Amino acid sequence: MWEKILISSYPEEWPIGRSLGEIAVERGTDPFTVYFDLLVGSGAVGSVVGFYYNEEDIRKVLKHSKSMIGSDGYALAPYGILGGGRNHPRSYGTFPMVLRKYVRGLSRSELVYDEASKVVSLEEAVMKMTSMPAKKLKLVNRGLIKVGYWADVVVFDPETVADTASYLDPYKYPLGIGHVLVNGVPVIRDGEHTGSLPGKVLRFQSNTI
Structure with missing residues (x-):
């Protein structure tokens, strides 16, 4: 132990x-x-x-049709007052980690207890990260690329997307993400921040089904 x-x-x-x-x-x-x-x-x-989790349990949960992918990490800038110390790498790598480890089945040799296995398809993983949580949290017009919906879009390379953060170096951006749109506004273009800050707090709509 x-x-x-x-x-x-x-x-x-x-x-x-x-x-x-x-x-x-x-x-x-x-x-x-x-x-x-x-x-x-x-x-x-x-x-x-x-490291108390059990990989067999995680894989079993990921395969379940009702499971969704999320994190209790939070946004931390790699500079300034929030850039000190060593926070959990999930804040920078949760979703790319799933795509690397459980979709492509690739382990990171430098990590402790990183036993990769192909568990879900790319389509299933993206759905569990986007439309399913949006529906569960009642975030109206979110989670799908659809006419009338807010354009929250991450453009990534499915062959290279991967987490790079670790417990000793948690402030590292993932690989393979070229563009990000938030509310239809480009915030990442060709891997670089545009300076735009169009995000806002989202609250569930109690009158939705």
Whole structure:
């Protein structure tokens, strides 16, 4: 278990990216002692990531016709006050990760516990990321490319789209995404930000079915 708990941020660099189990063996002590030593030494400002999920369960859920793909990550700029520390890579890579890992079946050798497998088709994955959540959350005129709908469009290369963020370097943009439109306005063109900020908060419509 302790080998699956990695130090992701700490005031000093030496423990970052290492597991509690590894440090315990090196020090000749137990992982609990290491944990509390690091906690005290950091002034309780360090953080860890744990790998507790089961790949078989994830694949089973992904295959289910009712499952949808989302994330509890949030938007973080790679610069300024929000660009410090090491946040979870899901904020930059959730959807490209699914397309790489569970659609194309490609693993990233530099990641820990990244066992890829072709689980869903590209069409199924996109539907689970777009129209299904939009319908469930009652986001009117969203989630489909359709006349009368808002043009929220991501243009990506299905052969190259992939996440590049990691626990040690979470502020890395994905590969293979050339263009992005938000509310019909180009915000990414040829991989570069246009400077436009047309996004807005979306709220569900209680009178929709």
